[in-house]
Amino acid sequence: MTATGKPAAAASLRGGPRRGRVRSGTRRGVPLPLLLPALLGLAFLLLPLLALVVRAPWSTLPDQLTSTEVWQALRLSLLCATCATLVSLVLGVPLAWVLARTDFPGRGLVRALVTLPLVLPPVVGGVALLLALGRNGVVGQWLDDWFGVTLPFTTAGVVVAEAFVAMPFLVISVEGTLRAADPRYEEAATTLGASRFTAFRRVTLPLIAPGVAAGAVLAWARALGEFGATITFAGNFPGRTQTMPLSVYLAMQSNPEAAIALSLVLLAVSIAVLAGLRDRWMTAS
Amino acid sequence: MTDTDRTTPGPVPGPGGDGGLDARLVVERDAFRLDVTLTAAPGEVLALLGPNGAGKTTALRALAGLVALSDGHLRLDGAELDRTPPESRPVGVVFQDYLLFPHLTALDNVAFGPRCQGASKSAARERAAGWLERMGLAEHANAKPRRLSGGQAQRVALARALATRPRLLLLDEPLAALDARTRLDVRAQLRRHLAEFEAVAVLVTHDPLDAMVLADRLVVIEDGAVVQEGAPSDIARRPRTDYIAQLVGLNLFRGHADGHTVRLGDGPTVDVTVTELLAGDVFVAFPPSAVTLYRERPAGVSARNLWRCEVAGLETHGDLIRADLTGELPLAADLTTVSAAELDLRPGATVWASVKASQTHAYPA
Numbered sequence A: 001m002t003a004t005g006k007p008a009a010a011a012s013l014r015g016g017p018r019r020g021r022v023r024s025g026t027r028r029g030v031p032l033p034l035l036l037p038a039l040l041g042l043a044f045l046l047l048p049l050l051a052l053v054v055r056a057p058w059s060t061l062p063d064q065l066t067s068t069e070v071w072q073a074l075r076l077s078l079l080c081a082t083c084a085t086l087v088s089l090v091l092g093v094p095l096a097w098v099l100a101r102t103d104f105p106g107r108g109l110v111r112a113l114v115t116l117p118l119v120l121p122p123v124v125g126g127v128a129l130l131l132a133l134g135r136n137g138v139v140g141q142w143l144d145d146w147f148g149v150t151l152p153f154t155t156a157g158v159v160v161a162e163a164f165v166a167m168p169f170l171v172i173s174v175e176g177t178l179r180a181a182d183p184r185y186e187e188a189a190t191t192l193g194a195s196r197f198t199a200f201r202r203v204t205l206p207l208i209a210p211g212v213a214a215g216a217v218l219a220w221a222r223a224l225g226e227f228g229a230t231i232t233f234a235g236n237f238p239g240r241t242q243t244m245p246l247s248v249y250l251a252m253q254s255n256p257e258a259a260i261a262l263s264l265v266l267l268a269v270s271i272a273v274l275a276g277l278r279d280r281w282m283t284a285s
Numbered sequence B: 001m002t003d004t005d006r007t008t009p010g011p012v013p014g015p016g017g018d019g020g021l022d023a024r025l026v027v028e029r030d031a032f033r034l035d036v037t038l039t040a041a042p043g044e045v046l047a048l049l050g051p052n053g054a055g056k057t058t059a060l061r062a063l064a065g066l067v068a069l070s071d072g073h074l075r076l077d078g079a080e081l082d083r084t085p086p087e088s089r090p091v092g093v094v095f096q097d098y099l100l101f102p103h104l105t106a107l108d109n110v111a112f113g114p115r116c117q118g119a120s121k122s123a124a125r126e127r128a129a130g131w132l133e134r135m136g137l138a139e140h141a142n143a144k145p146r147r148l149s150g151g152q153a154q155r156v157a158l159a160r161a162l163a164t165r166p167r168l169l170l171l172d173e174p175l176a177a178l179d180a181r182t183r184l185d186v187r188a189q190l191r192r193h194l195a196e197f198e199a200v201a202v203l204v205t206h207d208p209l210d211a212m213v214l215a216d217r218l219v220v221i222e223d224g225a226v227v228q229e230g231a232p233s234d235i236a237r238r239p240r241t242d243y244i245a246q247l248v249g250l251n252l253f254r255g256h257a258d259g260h261t262v263r264l265g266d267g268p269t270v271d272v273t274v275t276e277l278l279a280g281d282v283f284v285a286f287p288p289s290a291v292t293l294y295r296e297r298p299a300g301v302s303a304r305n306l307w308r309c310e311v312a313g314l315e316t317h318g319d320l321i322r323a324d325l326t327g328e329l330p331l332a333a334d335l336t337t338v339s340a341a342e343l344d345l346r347p348g349a350t351v352w353a354s355v356k357a358s359q360t361h362a363y364p365a
Helices: A032-054 A061-066 A068-101 A107-119 A122-133 A140-147 A155-180 A184-191 A196-225 A228-233 A244-254 A256-276 B056-064 B106-116 B121-134 B150-162 B180-196 B208-214 B232-237 B242-248 B337-342
Strands: B021-029 B032-040 B045-049 B071-076 B091-094 B168-172 B200-205 B217-222 B225-230 B251-264 B270-286 B291-294 B306-317 B320-327 B331-336 B350-355 B361-364
Touching: A032 A256, A061 A068, A061 A256, A068 A107, A068 A155, A068 A196, A068 A244, A068 A256, A107 A155, A122 A140, A122 A155, A122 A228, A155 A196, A155 A228, A184 A196, A184 B091, A196 A256, A228 A244, A244 A256, B021 B056, B032 B045, B032 B056, B032 B200, B032 B217, B032 B225, B045 B056, B045 B208, B056 B091, B056 B168, B056 B200, B091 B150, B106 B121, B106 B150, B121 B150, B150 B168, B150 B180, B180 B208, B200 B208, B208 B232, B217 B232, B217 B242, B225 B232, B225 B242, B232 B242, B242 B251, B291 B331, B320 B337, B320 B350, B331 B337
Parallel strands: B045 B200, B045 B217, B091 B168, B168 B200
Antiparallel strands: B021 B032, B021 B071, B217 B225, B251 B270, B270 B361, B291 B350, B306 B320, B306 B350, B320 B331
């Protein structure tokens, strides 16, 4: 792709990096009534993170992080978030395509419903999932009867809860990218004999890959931090459904030092995600 | 594709029979209605010429199947295509800005069509390589589209469209995206490739020069309807609408002929003397260079074909000055910079315009 030697993790967008223009002489003459709250706001956002770093039990940190519970929770978190992201990709990208490229009655409503989990309190999502997929749920009872599949309070349940919360992020991101992409490439592919699906697979998907990647990272980060839906739908069993956020919450009550250590790990992961997306976000506008 | 693959012997003059294109395209959309009939024999190059918004591109998209027909029919080599989805039509399209897939190399862009038609990856690539070689692009096979110049991209787009062996090749403003310098070369190359193409080619353009150089026959579309069609030379000599007259650079008037005199319709009656002996509704055309301007009413010139006008505007036109005149007869006149200066022409000035009967051309409307 581009000749610049940037890390490949960056969702290398066409047009190349446009960094280095962030501060371009707009600092002069910022009115005080704007500057003061702005600085306060910045401090408000950064101070807690700073406190986390300052108060971290650096001396005992290696021991905290090498304990089996931490590794168990971390492994489970990474596994479940990754699975939830895959589920979101498999279901969410086609959903985004349908929302962006087709026109059907009630499309606006469907779109609104897709975004509902974005604003829904995750605990409510968890309750709703129990009612739908729980052992006595609307669909869950059939799953149990016919296939012997039980989702609540299992690792698969964690994946379901995380995907429920995270998929809208992916759908919205991919739909936006699709809308920005030129649909005439699909037409060109069609005139070359490609079916609509082939056109999607061989032309559209590669073209929107950066957007899909960004959406996937976003969904993955959201899944990693998921708490409410997970604990409601999947419970809190160490090694099976206890993900990092759950174990942070639990540790906070018994072993605050461990909670801080776990939080630091999650913070590091978040920063890594942000770094991976910097081209997309930090150069915006 | 090699020459031995061809099944059609060569261009057959004149539309008709089973071969070629036979279409009536009706597309209704909001307040716009397109209704054009297009026929072309195999080997023929048809140019759809018209102003922006006339419906040329819509006609092209209807031929490709990207826009559904509201009415009419579409037959290609005797086969009905109206209900055939675009991916199953034997139609190749060169889009205005080419729409080369940016993530694929030139070779894979050209191989895309054969792949979709079921060729194996290596066979498709082999065929694509052959096409690129024919276009003189063999060394750019592995370049991504954004590394190609405008002219090269145009040829890759043409190769990509031809690689599916279409029976109908559509070109949407094939030269519009090129700068003037490249245009000259690409136009000549495109002309050669179109001459070699054995099936029907339809190109859309708003540039009369492209149309005349590339096409065997012009179809002029205005407001969704065909206003004139014929050989380029015929259309250039005998325009039938103001738009075409402007394109080919002629003053055009419609009137009623009685012998050598044509009485022009609108406004106060104006007579034009012509050489042709005609009766009934006619067009009168003459080039702006045939118009002579005088500041005072010329004494020695006969009163025939002499009109009092006012200069509405002046602009440079090549190395000439073109004067737009209003008054008894609205017309355009070309004159040299020197004579423009001598006449002291400026907007608002009154002038006398005359044209010799021998330089006019009248033909039935």
